[in-house]
Amino acid sequence: MKLFKNKKAVISVVASMFLIAFLSAKTNHENKPQDIEILSYIVDPKKQNIKFFWKDEAGENYGNFLSLKKEIEAKGGKLIFATNGGMYDEKHQPNGLYIENGLLVTPINQIQKGYGNFYLLPNGVFYLEKNGRASITPTTDLKELKHISYATQSGPMLVIGGKIHSQFKKGSKHKNIRNGVGILPDGKILFAMSKEKVNFYDFASYFKKKACKNALYLDGFVSKTYLPLKNWEQTDGDLGVIIGIVE
Numbered sequence: 001m002k003l004f005k006n007k008k009a010v011i012s013v014v015a016s017m018f019l020i021a022f023l024s025a026k027t028n029h030e031n032k033p034q035d036i037e038i039l040s041y042i043v044d045p046k047k048q049n050i051k052f053f054w055k056d057e058a059g060e061n062y063g064n065f066l067s068l069k070k071e072i073e074a075k076g077g078k079l080i081f082a083t084n085g086g087m088y089d090e091k092h093q094p095n096g097l098y099i100e101n102g103l104l105v106t107p108i109n110q111i112q113k114g115y116g117n118f119y120l121l122p123n124g125v126f127y128l129e130k131n132g133r134a135s136i137t138p139t140t141d142l143k144e145l146k147h148i149s150y151a152t153q154s155g156p157m158l159v160i161g162g163k164i165h166s167q168f169k170k171g172s173k174h175k176n177i178r179n180g181v182g183i184l185p186d187g188k189i190l191f192a193m194s195k196e197k198v199n200f201y202d203f204a205s206y207f208k209k210k211a212c213k214n215a216l217y218l219d220g221f222v223s224k225t226y227l228p229l230k231n232w233e234q235t236d237g238d239l240g241v242i243i244g245i246v247e
Contacts, residue, residue, distance in 0.1 A: 006051040036197040038206055041081050042225055043245060044188050047133040052085055052100050053242045061092050065226040066235035068242055069222040082226040083179055083191055084219055086126075086154040087118050088240030096153030097125055098241060099145065108139060109153060117217060120167060123155020124216045126181050134189050134212040136181065152241050158182070158204040159215040165204060172199040176220040181243075182212030190215075191243075193225045 043050055053068055055061055062068045069079045087095040096109030113119060123139040128150040129135065140158055145151070156165055156169055158180050179193035180203065188209055194203060200217075207215035224234040 001052065026165070026222075030195065035082055036198045036202055036206065038192050039195055039225055039227065039230065039232055040190060040192045041225075042188050042190055043081070045128055045134040046187075049187070049246045050128065050134075050150075051246060052098075052152060053096070054098065054100060054105070054240065054243055055112045055218045061135065061240070063092075063239055064235060064237040065224065065233075065239075065242065066084055067243075068244060069226070069235065072244075072246055073212055077151070078247045079226065079244055080229065080247055081191070083243050084222055084224050084237070085241035085243040086152040086220055087116075090239075092240050094152065094241055096123070096139070096155075097142075097151050098153070099127070099148050099151040102130070102149050104145065108142070108198055118155040120156035120165075122155065122157050122160065122165075124157040124214070125151055125153045126216050126218075127151035134187065135140045136183050136216045152243070154216055154218050156200075156217055157214065158200070158217050159207050159212055162208070164201065164208055164215050168199075168201040168204055170201050172201055175199050177223050178203045178217065179223040179225065180207065182207040182215030185211050185213070192224075193223050 048170060053062055053121035056071060065082045068082060072079045089095055094106045098105045122140065124136055124138050125142050126136050127148045129147050130149045138160060139153060158165060159182065176195055177197055182190045184190050190212060192206060222239060223236060224237045226233055226235060
């Protein structure tokens with residue numbers, strides 16, 4: 001009888017150990033940044049023709065990549081890449097700073113409180129300087145606009161100074177298709193869109209792994225990418241600003 005009790009005790013201890021190990025592994029798995037399938041495209045802003053688009057010559061929003069593609073082709077050009085370029089309001093107007101061809105279209109949005117990802121501070125600005133240099137910076141750090149040819153404000157920042165946004169949580173259940181942009185150590189631009197739903201932490205981790213010092217979220221629900229080179233052509237949608245590469 002005593003031996004039987006000892007066996008029960010051993011079984012109980014072993015079972016407890018397995019349970020602890022399982023829970024520990026599960027917790028570690030949930031907290032560890034998950035590998036996600038990403039569609040990416042790297043751009044050299046000093047060699048490739050990158051532009052931001054919002055309205056056509058008639059003053060109408062392009063709305064999607066197909067409309068933009070048709071206009072570019074009608075002028076003898078070729079659209080080789082496009083992605084949605086930031087958030088917009090109910091009138092499809094950029095939600096913050098927008099500069100196109102050196103012209104200030106909408107001013108910086110300095111509002112500190114509001115609903116949605118844009119106000120998960122800090123938000124930031126992705127911009128191209130007239131000398132071809134690309135940059136991403138928290139909105140509050142952008143002081144001068146005269147040297148900028150294109151700019152779009154969005155949010156939140158994904159990576160700030162090499163660190164993931166402090167409000168992102170490992171293992172978060174808030175997942176969505178997401179797209180963003182980061183600056184690589186060599187100054188090239190990394191565009192990325194998740195092919196599956198992902199939380200902010202894991203998406204930001206992708207840019208951090210690529211050594212992007214700064215990266216910016218462009219959007220989630222409306223995220224679209226046009227990249228024939230990789231057999232990915234999402235020409236539908238109802239977008240605001242569009243970022244494109246033209247040949």
